[in-house]
Amino acid sequence: MQEHEEIVRAENLKKTFTLSKKQQRIEQTGEKRRVAVSGLSFSAYRGEIYGLLGPNGAGKTTTLRMLSTLIRPDAGDAFLCGHSIVKEPRRVRDVIGFMTSDLKLEGFFTPDYLFDFFGAMHGVEKAALATRKKELFSRFGIDKFSEVRVKNLSTGMLQKVSLVVSIVHDPEIVIFDEPTNGLDVITAKVVTDFLEELRRMGKSIILSTHIFSLVEKLCDRVGILLNGRLAAEGSLEAVAKGDLERTFFALYEGEGGRV
């Protein structure tokens, strides 16, 4: 495996939303269009955790949704394992695992059933699927709960199941929107441990967050996202310059933001 092999490359991604009347009312704005991401480019490397750090509304979710092909960029493109999100979205979906709190599992089914179902959705072969299920379930301690309906699982166990199900097809890249948002400390630990485990397995991870400590704990590289654009990018040490939080707010105020 090549050192610093580029596995994700985003080129000048742009996304503008048309605001509905209702949304205009909620946000008390007269503008009809909202530029969520404006010309975003960055690269992430194999076996590393890349963090997009930014405040609410910076465009993190929009960026990650474009990368996972749920929405299409208005302009620009991104390549994941060499596949274009614009031209080969289904190829891209097979090399990524996308996780966010918006994606839910049907409470009626068991982890065992869901693992097989999503394996089939990705076209994983039966035999390979069985081996992988055994391995992942025991590695994350799900085996004892494999026949319990998801709705009856504890929050921590449910989180583990969601994580495991999203990597059923052994994706090279894992994309994770706000990994610890809204989780209690125990469940948050489950998630961060999982991400570190994935990195040890050689996977590449792109995550978004507004939590400095999470970036400092996990990320190899970080991009600071402000108003849909990167304000800084590089290795954690290079960007943080000793104090990530202070650097962030300096950039934030430089962009005209007020605390």
Next chain:
Amino acid sequence: MKFLALVKKEFHRFFHDPRLITTMLLPGLVIFLLYSVLGEALNTKAEARHYDVYLVGDSAVTRVIAQAATAGGDSVEWRRLGDEEEAMDAVREGKATAVIKFSENFDAAEGGKVEIFYDASNEVSAAFYSLATAALNAYGMRFTVAAQSLTSAETIGMQVLCSILPLLIVTFVFSACMSVTLESVAGEKERGTLATVLVTSVKRSHVALGKIFPLACISMLGALSSFLGTALSMPKLMGLSLNMLGAYGFWNYFLILLLILSVVPLIVSLIAVVSAYSKSVKEASAYTGMLMILSLILSLVATFVPKMGNWTVAIPVLNTVVFMQELLAGALPVWQSLVSAGVNLVLTAALVFVMTKMLSDERIMFGK
């Protein structure tokens, strides 16, 4: 592979949830019980019946029939008339209960034949027919029994039944489709479990068809349950001692079934499209309610406007009701039924396509 897994998941979800199965099958049972009890209450035998029966030829077995009648608290009076036709007319006009005709030397020879002529639309006559055939069959098989109703099914009760049944069927079909589809499509979208499927590499068309196909099959069960419940209990409700399921020829049943089979996927896909568009089950229910009213209006129009003509094949739901009525009235509008079913299925295919497009539309699936 992927499509199959989607279909299996829907079936698994349904058949492993007793609550869902019950909500789907219960209406049929409730309708049957309700209508039967109601029919029983409305049509209970108030007093003993008296049968006036004309005999042509003679046999000792008349005594067996008389005994059976007496055992049930009824009485039989055997009559004779020179002219057979005159006797038949008396039955048609309701002046006599039935005519029983024995072949010559009935009691002496083996293989005799006994024919019963009765009036299926007359309650007393139909009751006598059941009683007589039961008694004859119990007596032994030395002879053959043939029965024939002198009136066709076109009595007032039957007419009402035939015209109203399609309306009921469409209504039941609609509610069956609604109960599963809203939950499965709008529910999954609202809860975010549909999005989890959409981040995999499965084709959107497979997701659309993977919903509509199994949901249509499941709705079919519900529709069938309601249909059977109605068909089996309606005659009782209307005081007809007539068995709906034995009243028509094979092709009538075949075409009725075909019409139902074609309208179920149409309604399911219509509700699925509306559900995929809506942000919540509540919103989808509101839209579906409007669709239901629309389909009810179409069905009512079809039910109460007579002789609508063949152009109705082009209007979904309306076509189903119109030609189901004709089929139930004993006519055999073959090409009209086939074209109607075809129209329904083509529209279904179009709606599957629309749903596929919707599943690929980020504003619909992931918009704020």
